[in-house]
Amino acid sequence: MDLLSEFKRNGEAKKHRCAPEEFGEVLGELIEEPAVGIGLPFDDVSLPESVNVEPTAREIRDSVTGVTPARIGVASYGNVTVESESVNELVALYSDAQVVVLRESDVVPDMDAAYDEMDAEMTETRKSQVLVSGASATGDMGTLVQGVHGPESLDIVVLEGI
Amino acid sequence: MSRKRKKKADELRRVMEEDGEAIGDTTRLATQLTEARLAMTPDYEELRDEARAVKENAIERLPELIEETKSAVGENGGTVYVADDAEDANDYIREVAREEDAESVVKSKSMTTEEIEINDALAEDGVDAWETDLGEYVIQVAGDKPSHLIGPAMHLSAEDIAEIFNRELDTDEELPANPIELTAFARDRVGEKIKNADIGMTGANFVVAESGSIALVTNEGNARKTAVTPDTHIAVAGIEKIVPSVGDLDPFVELIAKTGTGQNITSYVSLLTPPVDTPTVDFEKDELGEEGGEGRDFHLVLLDNGRMEMRDDPDLRETLYCIRCGACANTCANFQSVGGHAFGGETYTGGIGTGWEAGIHGLDSAGEFNDLCTGCSRCVENCPVKIDIPWINTVVRDRVNREGDGNFDFLVDGLSPDAEDGADLQKRFFGNVERFAKLGAVFPRTSNFLADTRPFKAVLSRFFGVDTRRDLPEFSKDTFVGWFDRRTGDEGDETVVVYPDLYTNYFSPERGKATVLLLESLGYEVVISQPRESGRAPLSQGMVETSRKRAEKVADDLLGHIEEGRDIVVIEPSDLAMFRDDYEKLISDEDYETLSESTYEISEYVENVTDEEDFEDIEADTDVLYHSHCQQRSLDLEAQTVSLLETAGYDVTTTDAECCGMAGSFGYKSEYYEISVDVGEQMMEGVNVDLEDVTVTASGTSCADQFEYLTGSESEIPHPVELLAERLRERS
Numbered sequence: 013m014d015l016l017s018e019f020k021r022n023g024e025a026k027k028h029r030c031a032p033e034e035f036g037e038v039l040g041e042l043i044e045e046p047a048v049g050i051g052l053p054f055d056d057v058s059l060p061e062s063v064n065v066e067p068t069a070r071e072i073r074d075s076v077t078g079v080t081p082a083r084i085g086v087a088s089y090g091n092v093t094v095e096s097e098s099v100n101e102l103v104a105l106y107s108d109a110q111v112v113v114l115r116e117s118d119v120v121p122d123m124d125a126a127y128d129e130m131d132a133e134m135t136e137t138r139k140s141q142v143l144v145s146g147a148s149a150t151g152d153m154g155t156l157v158q159g160v161h162g163p164e165s166l167d168i169v170v171l172e173g174i
Numbered sequence: 175m176s177r178k179r180k181k182k183a184d185e186l187r188r189v190m191e192e193d194g195e196a197i198g199d200t201t202r203l204a205t206q207l208t209e210a211r212l213a214m215t216p217d218y219e220e221l222r223d224e225a226r227a228v229k230e231n232a233i234e235r236l237p238e239l240i241e242e243t244k245s246a247v248g249e250n251g252g253t254v255y256v257a258d259d260a261e262d263a264n265d266y267i268r269e270v271a272r273e274e275d276a277e278s279v280v281k282s283k284s285m286t287t288e289e290i291e292i293n294d295a296l297a298e299d300g301v302d303a304w305e306t307d308l309g310e311y312v313i314q315v316a317g318d319k320p321s322h323l324i325g326p327a328m329h330l331s332a333e334d335i336a337e338i339f340n341r342e343l344d345t346d347e348e349l350p351a352n353p354i355e356l357t358a359f360a361r362d363r364v365g366e367k368i369k370n371a372d373i374g375m376t377g378a379n380f381v382v383a384e385s386g387s388i389a390l391v392t393n394e395g396n397a398r399k400t401a402v403t404p405d406t407h408i409a410v411a412g413i414e415k416i417v418p419s420v421g422d423l424d425p426f427v428e429l430i431a432k433t434g435t436g437q438n439i440t441s442y443v444s445l446l447t448p449p450v451d452t453p454t455v456d457f458e459k460d461e462l463g464e465e466g467g468e469g470r471d472f473h474l475v476l477l478d479n480g481r482m483e484m485r486d487d488p489d490l491r492e493t494l495y496c497i498r499c500g501a502c503a504n505t506c507a508n509f510q511s512v513g514g515h516a517f518g519g520e521t522y523t524g525g526i527g528t529g530w531e532a533g534i535h536g537l538d539s540a541g542e543f544n545d546l547c548t549g550c551s552r553c554v555e556n557c558p559v560k561i562d563i564p565w566i567n568t569v570v571r572d573r574v575n576r577e578g579d580g581n582f583d584f585l586v587d588g589l590s591p592d593a594e595d596g597a598d599l600q601k602r603f604f605g606n607v608e609r610f611a612k613l614g615a616v617f618p619r620t621s622n623f624l625a626d627t628r629p630f631k632a633v634l635s636r637f638f639g640v641d642t643r644r645d646l647p648e649f650s651k652d653t654f655v656g657w658f659d660r661r662t663g664d665e666g667d668e669t670v671v672v673y674p675d676l677y678t679n680y681f682s683p684e685r686g687k688a689t690v691l692l693l694e695s696l697g698y699e700v701v702i703s704q705p706r707e708s709g710r711a712p713l714s715q716g717m718v719e720t721s722r723k724r725a726e727k728v729a730d731d732l733l734g735h736i737e738e739g740r741d742i743v744v745i746e747p748s749d750l751a752m753f754r755d756d757y758e759k760l761i762s763d764e765d766y767e768t769l770s771e772s773t774y775e776i777s778e779y780v781e782n783v784t785d786e787e788d789f790e791d792i793e794a795d796t797d798v799l800y801h802s803h804c805q806q807r808s809l810d811l812e813a814q815t816v817s818l819l820e821t822a823g824y825d826v827t828t829t830d831a832e833c834c835g836m837a838g839s840f841g842y843k844s845e846y847y848e849i850s851v852d853v854g855e856q857m858m859e860g861v862n863v864d865l866e867d868v869t870v871t872a873s874g875t876s877c878a879d880q881f882e883y884l885t886g887s888e889s890e891i892p893h894p895v896e897l898l899a900e901r902l903r904e905r906s
Contacts, residue, residue, distance in 0.1 A: 023438075070460045089439055098465055101402050101452045105395060124424050130445065131421035135385045138250050140450050143427065143443040148395040151200075151435075152309035152325070153353040153360070154332035160308065160361055161368075162395030162442070 015087045015119045016170065023090020024146035025112075025166040032171050035113075036060050039079070042111050042167050048072055049079030050098050054115055057171060072099065078107025078163070082114035083141060084129060085170070088122040092168055093130065096140035104142070110163035112144065115171050179600075179639050182845040189516040190852060193321060193329035197513035198856070200328050201504040207436025208501060208556060215432060225425035226559050229495035232417050233485055239383040239416045240476060246386030251449050252472035256413070259479045264295035267375075267408060270473055271301050274406050276372035280364075282390070282397035283307035284377025285323060285498060286477055287410050289521045289534060292375070303375070304367040306396040308360045315342045321514040323500040323523055324434055329513050332356060364396070369457050374400040378411035379497065380426060381474070384419045387447040388474070391430055393440050401444070402452045406471040409448070413476045414485075414494040420445065426497055429558035434499035448472035484533035489569040493529030495559040502526050502553035502563050507833035507853045508546045517546050525553045525563040532570045541574035545846070548837030549714055550804035551751070565759060571716025575601060597717050600639035604839035605712035605720060611649075611680045618649035641844040647681040647879060654679045654686035655705045663690070666699035671735045673773075674705045675746040677875035682890065688899035689745055689776050695902050696783055703742070704731045708749045713756060714838050725752070725760040729769055742773045745893065747806035747873050748838065750775050754809060775806065776895050777815035777873075789822045789901050799863055800894065801829040801881065803874035804837070815873060815894050822901050827868065831857035834872075836880035854884045871897055 020027045030038040035057050048067040049059055059065060063079050072078075080100045082092035092112050094104055104110055120126050130141055148162030158164050212218050232239060244254040257263035271279065279296060281287060281303055293303040293314075305314045309327040313320055316338045320326030327335070336351040339359065349359055368374075376397050378388035388409050390397040401407050417423065423445070431437040449470035454463030463469050484490045503509045503517070503524030514523030519531030519539035525547055532540035547567035554563060576596035597605060614621035624630045625646045634640035654674050670693055678686040690700045709724035732742050732753075744750040753773040758766045798819055802812035812828070819826050835853030840846050865885060871894045872878045878891035 068460050069455050069457050069462050072455075073457050091439065096402075096446070096450055096452055098451070099453060099462065101398065101450070102455060105398055105402070123428050127421050127424040127427070131419055134387060134420050134445070134447060138385060138387075138447045140387070140444070140446040140448075140452075142398065142445065143439075144441070145439045145443075146441040149393045149441055150308050150357060151393075152307070152312065152327055153335060153356040154351075155353040157354050157357040160357060160394040160396070161306070161365070161399050 015121060016116055016172070018087040019085055019090050019119050019170070021090065022088060025090060025168045027090070028167065028169045029172055030169065032056050032174055035169070035171060038169055039111070039113075042169070043077040043079065044109065045077070046071065046075050047077035047079060048075040048103055048107065050081075050100060050103065052081045052113055054081065054113070054171065054174065056174070057113070067099070067103070072102050072106050075103070075107045077109045077111055078103040079111045079113065080104050082112045082118065082168070084126050085114045085119040085168070086123055086126045087119055089145060091143060091145035093126065093141045093143050096142065101140070101142070104144070105162050107163055108159070109165045109167070110144070111167045111169065113169050113171065115174050117174060119170075176636065176639065179845040183848065186512060186516050186845065187848055189512050190849065193513040193515055194511055194852070196329050196331050196334075197321065198510045200325060201510045204435055204504040208433055208504065211432045211436045211438065212556070218432075221425045221429050222558055222560055225429055226495065228417055228422045228425065229559055232422075233414065233491065233494050235418070236413060236416065236485060239418060240413060242383040243381060243386060243416055243474070243476070246384060247472070247474050250386045250447055250472075252386065252474060254474045254476060256476045257478065260290035260477075263290045263410065263475050263477050263479070264292055266475060267292060267410070268295060268299055270406070270408060271296060271299065271373060274372055276301055276406075278302040278304065278367065278371045279373045279375055280304050280306050280368045280371040280400050280404065281310075281375045282377065282392070282400040283310050283326070284375070284410060285521060286377050286412050287375065288320065289479065290410070290477065292410070304364070304371070306364045306368060306400050307394060308357065308364070311360055311364055312338060315339065319515065321518070321523065322503055323498050323514075325500070329515065368396075368399050368403050371404045373406045373408060374402075374404040375408045375410065376401050378409050378415055379430070380423055381411050381416045381476070382418075382420050382423070383416050385447055387420065387445050389423055389427075390442075390444040390446065391427070391440050392442050392444070395442055398442060398444050401446055401448070402450055403455060405454050405469055406473075407448050407450075408473045408475065410475045410477060413478055413481050426558070430497055430499050433501040433556050433558045480534045487533070489566065490529055490533050492561045493526060493533060493566060495561055496526050496530070497558060499558060500524065501556040501558070505553045505556050505832065506547075507550070507552070507831070507835060507856070508548065508849055510856070511849050511852045512546070517543050519543060525567065526561060528570045529563075529566040532573070537570070537574050537577050540570050544570050544574060546849075548833070548840045550833050550837060551755070551808040552804055552832045555808060568713060568716055568718065572718040575716050597715055599637055600843060601715035601717065603638040603640070604842070605715035605717045607711045607839075608676050608707035611676060614649050615653060615680050618651050622648050635844060639844050640842050641847040643847060644842050644883065646842070647677070647875070650681055650683050652683060654683035655702065657683055657687060658690065658702055663700055664694040666694065666697050668698055669738075669740050670698045670700055671732070671740045671742045672700055672702050673732070673742055673744045673749065674702050675744070675749045676705075676707045676711070678745050679705050682875060682878075682893070684890070685745055685893035685896050688893070688896040689743065691899045691902060692776075692780060692895055693743065696780060696788070701735075701740075703735060706731065708752045709760065710748050710752050710756075711838070713752070722760045725757055729757065729761045729765050732769060732773070733765060736768055736772045741779065743776050743779050744773055745776055745895070746875060747775060747803035747809075747811070751805035751809060775809075775811050775814070777818045778811050781814045781818045784818065784821055786821060796824055797863070797868045798824045798826050798897065799829065799861065799865070799868040799870045800826050801834060801870070801872040801877055803872070803877055804833045806873055807832065819894055819897065822898050824897065827863050829857055830860050833857070834877045834880040836876040838876050841876070841880060850880070851884070854880050858884055869897065
């Protein structure tokens with residue numbers, strides 16, 4: 013099985029695949045306004061205008077959807093890492109619904125490969141990175157409840173061919 | 175029953191009544207999910223080996239890694255403080271709070287901050303500390319104590335939590351016992367605290383020396399919010415949390431949720447390199463700081479508090495490999511009955527809690543709950559870093575014995591000559607069961623008569639803490655060895671040695687006879703080794719030196735047979751576990767290896783050399799309920815017995831409980847009698863066949879005793895080998 017199919021099959025997050033030119037349309041269907049995010053660092057792809065890319069603190073707090081780029085996708089777990097670049101961490105934490113955009117070329121086979129890559133990068137850059145596998149959840153109140161301190165859903169859009 | 179034992183029994187009963195149901199439901203579910211998850215993880219063993227190797231290396235290099243962490247965090251713009259003890263750590267944190275003019279601190283879940291009791295220390299300065307993990311928040315509001323390493327409020331039901339919130343907090347309207355509404359309520363309350371806090375305090379599941387990063391493993395997301403919302407971040411971690419590099423995190427990230435909750439992975443694994451680049455944020459003023467996180471402060475408090483001494487202690491050192499996933503608590507039958515309020519010390523709970531408490535708070539705290547580990551070894555398989563938790567408990571028990579007041583009594587001193595182990599009379603009675611058995615066997619009828627009388631039971635209860643509700647095993651009129659010596663056995667091509675364990679010899683010779691018959695019918699010539707107790711009894715009481723002496727003698731005898739080219743067949747699983755496992759710690763490496771390779775459980779030994787033909791022409795219609803033995807299961811030897819019984823034409827159902835609750839002497843002890851029965855009843859609840867329709871069989875002596883007790887059976891529960899021998903007899 014190719015990496016992308018494996019990525020799609022694994023993990024809890026909902027996955028959406030599209031070509032870069034279809035991105036605006038696919039994302040448009042996923043977001044609910046008010047939506048916030050930061051500009052994507054990928055060529056030929058940008059966020060639609062409905063996503064506020066220069067949000068204030070309160071706009072982040074009051075947002076429904078938060079869109080951030082992914083740094084790495086892990087095929088064996090179907091999860092992603094999100095770098096704490098700029099307001100990424102706040103957007104990814106304070107929105108109710110998290111949407112992450114991942115390039116197909118950033119998918120690695122397994123966790124071992126992902127941590128080797130993080131090792132190489134982080135030891136150098138000293139950045140922060142969060143491995144995100146699902147919605148914020150707790151079992152502390154007697155049963156599993158999603159949407160605790162963080163988002164109650166996780167959607168991953170994979171950009172094919174780049 | 176002595177006053178001390180009665181007090182303990184009363185306390186255990188109270189905790190079992192208050193917490194038992196909720197704890198039992200959650201831990202049993204977590205264990206089921208974990209086992210299913212591990213079955214779906216083909217590289218589980220590989221990951222464990224990797225994780226173990228990382229920890230061994232990191233603890234070995236710890237002093238050097240602490241220095242590396244200091245310089246990496248320093249380069250990143252943060253500060254590292256290595257605190258000698260709890261007070262030192264608290265003083266440093268209070269000083270930071272003073273400098274920041276802090277009024278409130280929010281915390282994510284951290285056992286290490288529980289260990290230093292930082293909330294109380296901050297309160298002395300008028301600083302409010304609020305827990306943000308919802309379970310911890312409930313505990314804080316209730317003024318309670320965590321009952322589990324990762325599920326602090328595991329002992330509370332939704333009804334309990336609703337009642338606590340309604341009682342302790344101003345709620346607009348009465349909160350219902352609905353988990354979704356309770357979660358939303360607590361999240362909003364805690365969310366406000368986070369937004370207004372001056373300092374965010376987290377623990378760290380791992381600290382990376384090379385990059386100065388910390389890893390936080392969470393599902394709720396509160397640790398991330400706590401770390402990045404206030405401008406100042408303090409992380410508190412034990413020094414043992416350091417690993418060399420980011421690449422080393424992989425096996426832990428993959429394992430921790432699988433063994434802890436049965437999830438594949440947690441929702442978030444944050445790898446923060448603080449002070450983080452995230453702009454500072456003020457929701458009140460609607461302000462975001464500059465890119466790059468200008469104005470953020472970070473303090474990493476690395477706590478020693480006894481850990482360096484644990485590192486130098488060959489028996490406790492392994493404790494430092496613990497990643498606190500809670501699997502050892504979840505899998506433990508006794509923990510499932512009582513939870514961490516009884517099965518725990520000042521801070522830490524569960525099987526590994528003993529190691530932590532012994533190293534950090536001392537033997538008094540560890541001794542409070544150490545006896546609840548029965549050494550069944552069930553937890554070892556689910557430990558992601560392969561810690562020998564039963565051994566740590568045995569060693570700590572030995573130390574507690576030596577430190578404690580041994581209840582010396584010259585009257586019984588002669589009966590239990592192992593005063594050098596320092597154990598109290600109850601432990602010496604059970605540890606020296608061989609001596610009592612030898613005495614009792616001289617006049618078995620008198621002994622059995624006496625054992626059943628009230629005065630004798632009163633003496634046993636008063637001096638030795640044997641519960642009067644239990645009957646001691648009955649002495650057989652003839653010993654197994656006596657029977658064997660009087661008979662003329664068959665000659666055979668190959669000679670095999672049967673180890674006549676204490677229980678088979680004095681109490682259940684039928685299973686010994688059946689073993690001999692079965693082996694002879696398969697063409698073996700049978701000899702027996704010397705009837706000596708393997709050292710299991712004293713080891714289970716923490717009498718390590720006595721056990722070692724016994725082990726050396728038994729090994730000597732058995733090695734002589736092995737040199738002659740003979741295999742050793744063992745009937746009692748707990749003795750086999752000694753030869754295969756525990757002897758590694760008690761005799762020389764070379765002897766241990768030879769012995770462990772030449773000893774076999776009886777079913778394991780004959781399974782490969784029997785087939786249906788051996789049981790041909792036998793009417794097969796008996797349904798069997800088989801209960802394996804905890805240590806037998808740990809050695810992966812349940813399947814062989816099942817297969818052998820099936821070969822012999824039995825229709826086999828197995829119990830799915832790990833432990834029957836008796837665990838050798840445990841269930842006889844007056845303070846633990848009720849837990850033992852509770853664990854046993856849990857097992858019986860899982861049995862889905864009608865006991866009227868089946869023959870019950872068990873491999874372990876004490877398991878059989880427990881079954882007899884729970885079912886009120888008049889007759890002795892047979893060992894599977896007795897059923898097989900019966901078949902052979904039917905044929906001849």
